Amino acid sequence: MSKKIRDPAILNPAAGTANGITGVRRQEALLKTGALQSAIFNSANFSSIATDAKGVIQIFNVGDERMLGYTAADVINKLFLCIALNATESLRSTREDQK
Secondary structure, eight states, X not given: OOOOOOOHHHHSGGGGSHHHHHHHHHHHHHHHHHHHHHHHHTOTTSOOEEEOTXXXXXXXXXXXXXXXXXXXXXXXXXXXXXXXXXXXHHHHHHHHHHO
16 A cells, blocks of 8 residues: 655645745735735725726725715626716705705
């Protein structure tokens, strides 16, 4: 019966080298940076909408939800112009109701 090879240096020769270790550290740093960026982006203190080249919403943060009254689930993959026009109309109606 043969033994299974479990040594990472044999299974993945780069794992035991400086390049393999540097790669792991680089991945860890990217994960930490991504988590920080996500926390900042999802702060409720500002609004940030991202669309693709066709104007379809790809990112809609918590600030957008509070300011525009839509949830991200409602607007992701929808055309931005439609959402902006609806929000503008809602604001106009609110202002007219306050007069």
